[in-house]
Amino acid sequence: MMNTVERRHDIVQKTLKHGRVAVDDLATNYQVSEVTIRGDLNYLDKKSLVSRTRGGAVASKVISKELSINEKHCAQIDIKRKLAELASHQIKEGDAIILDSGSTMAELANCLHTFERLVVMTNGLNVAQNLLSASGVEVLMTGGVLRKTSLSFYGRQAEDSLERYHFDKAFLGVDGIDFNSGITTHFEYEAMMNRLMRKVAKEVITVADSSKFNRSGVHKICGLAEIDVLITDSGIPDAFAQMLERNGVNLIIHP
Numbered sequence: 474m475m476n477t478v479e480r481r482h483d484i485v486q487k488t489l490k491h492g493r494v495a496v497d498d499l500a501t502n503y504q505v506s507e508v509t510i511r512g513d514l515n516y517l518d519k520k521s522l523v524s525r526t527r528g529g530a531v532a533s534k535v536i537s538k539e540l541s542i543n544e545k546h547c548a549q550i551d552i553k554r555k556l557a558e559l560a561s562h563q564i565k566e567g568d569a570i571i572l573d574s575g576s577t578m579a580e581l582a583n584c585l586h587t588f589e590r591l592v593v594m595t596n597g598l599n600v601a602q603n604l605l606s607a608s609g610v611e612v613l614m615t616g617g618v619l620r621k622t623s624l625s626f627y628g629r630q631a632e633d634s635l636e637r638y639h640f641d642k643a644f645l646g647v648d649g650i651d652f653n654s655g656i657t658t659h660f661e662y663e664a665m666m667n668r669l670m671r672k673v674a675k676e677v678i679t680v681a682d683s684s685k686f687n688r689s690g691v692h693k694i695c696g697l698a699e700i701d702v703l704i705t706d707s708g709i710p711d712a713f714a715q716m717l718e719r720n721g722v723n724l725i726i727h728p
Contacts, residue, residue, distance in 0.1 A: 475503065477513075480503050480505070480513060481513050481516065481517060482534055482691070483503075484499060484513055484514070484517065484523070484530075485517060485522050485523060485646040485691055486691065487499075488523050488530055488532045488533075489532050489691070490532065492531060492532050493526075493529060493530070493531045493532070494523075494529050494530055494531075495528055495529040495535060496510050496511060496514070496528055496529050496575075496588045497528075498529075499529075501682070505566070505580045506635060507549055507610070510574060514529070514530045517530070518530065520653065521533055522689070522691075524640065524681055529682065535583045537547065543686050550564070550580075551578075552569075552576045552682045552706050552727070553576060553580050554580050555706070555727050556577065556580075556680050556681075556682060556704050556705065556727060557577060557578075557580035557581040557583070557680065559704050559725055559727055560581050560584075560644060560678065560680045560704050561581060561584035561585060563642065563678055563702065563704075564585070564588070564591070564642065565641075566588060566590050566591070567590045567591070567636070568591060568592070568641045568642060569591075569592040569594075569639075569640045569641050570591070570592070570594070570640055570641060570642045570643070570644065571593075571595065571635075571640050571642070571643040571644065571647030571670050571673070571674055572593055572594070572595040572597065572600050572644050573595070573596070573597065573643070573644060573645045573646050573666075573667060573670065574595070574596050574597030574598075574599070574600060574623055574624060574625030574626075574646070574663070575597060575600075575623065575625070575646035576646070577646040577680050577681070577682075578595070578600050578644060578680075579597065579599045579600050579603050580644050581600075581644060581680065581686075582595075582601075582603035582604050582607075583603050585604065585607055585610055586604075586606065586607045586609075586610075586727040587609075588607070588609045588610060589609035590609060591607075591609060591610045591611070592610075592611045592613065593610055593611070593612050593613065594613040594614075594615065594634075594635070594640065595612070595614065595615070596614070596615040596617065596625050596626040596627065596631055596666055597612070597620065597623075597624060597625050597626075598624040598625070599624045599628070601614055603635065607626075613634075613638075614634075615630070615631035615632075615635060615666075616630045616631060616634055616635040617629070617630040617632075618630075618631075618653065620660065620662075620663075623663070625663060625666075627660075627662035627663060627665070628662065629665055631666060632665070632666065632669055635666070635669050635670065635673055636669070636673065638673060639673055639674075639675075640673055640674040640675070641674065641675055641676065642674055642676045642677075642678055643671060643673070643674035643676070643677050643678065644678050644679075644680060645667055645670065645671075645677065645678070645679045645680070646679075646680055646681065646686065646707060647679060647681050647685060647690070647694065648656075648688070648690035648702070649685055649688035649689040649690045650679075650681060650685045650686045650687075650688065650697070650710075650713070651686075651687060651688065651689040652697075652713075652716070653689075654689045654690075654693055654696060655693055655694065655695055655697050655699070656679055656681075656693075656694045656696075656697065656700065657689050657690035657691070657692060657693050657694060658690045658692055658694060659690045659692065660692065660693055661691075661692050664690075664692035664694050667694040667695075668695065669695055671694075671695060671699070676702065677695075677699070677700045677701050677702070678699045678701060678702040678703075678704065679700050679702070679704070680704045680705075681703070681704075681705055682705060682706055682708075683705055683706050683707070683708030683709045684708070685705075686705075686708075686709060686710055686713055687710065697713075697716065697717060697720065697722065698720035698722065700720070700722055701722065701723060702722065702723040702724075702725060703717055703722055703723070703724050703725070704725045704726075704727075705724075705725075705726060705727070706726065706727045707726055707727065707728055709724075714726075
C-alpha cells in the first residue's frame, strides 16, 4: 500500500492524465476511506496541484502542460534564441559543460559553433545533433533510455555516465518556476537527471522564458535559491526577481 506522499503524487498524475478524478473512485483504487481522499484533494488544492470540485478534482490550470519537443520548439522560439545567446556568454573556452535536453538547450547548442575548445555532455538527442558540425566541440552523450516525446535520455545508464565526470557549468531548461515548488519538470526521471547534473557541476545556470513563472510541473528539481544564475526575459514577475536577488542568484534579464 502507498504511503501518503506516494498516494498524493499518484493522484496528481491521474488527474493530469484523465483531466478529472472522483473521490469514490480514488478511495476504491487506493483502498482508503473517502475522508482520507478528501483530505488528500484539499491538500493538493492548497498546493495548486489540482483544483477541487464537488465530489472530486480536476487538473490544475497552474500546472504547465507538457509539450512535445516539436511544440516546445515552436513556442516562444524568438525569445528562446535570444536567451540561448545570452547563456552562451556564460561559457568560456576550455569549459566542460552539461546541456540539459529541450528546445532552449538545442538553441544554445547552435550558439557554440564558434568555440575552439569545449566539452559538452548532453542527454538531449536534438542537442547533440545541433553540435554535429561544431568542430571545436567534443560531444559526450549520456546514453540510456530514449524518451521520444522530449528526445531525451534517462535511466541508470545515463546517471552512471554523469557520475563519472565533473563539469564547470550545468545548463538546465525547466517546465515551471514557482515560489513553493522551485524549478520543476513533468517527468520524474528527467528531474532525477537534472538533480544529478546539479551535483556534478560547479555552477548551475537555468535558462527559462518568463512564461515558465507561476507554473509548476509535478517533479521538483531544486529550490530557487539552489541555482547560481537564472537567464530570462523582461516578463519575469517583479516578486520573483526580488526574491531571486535576495537569495544571491545572479539574474540576467533580456530587455
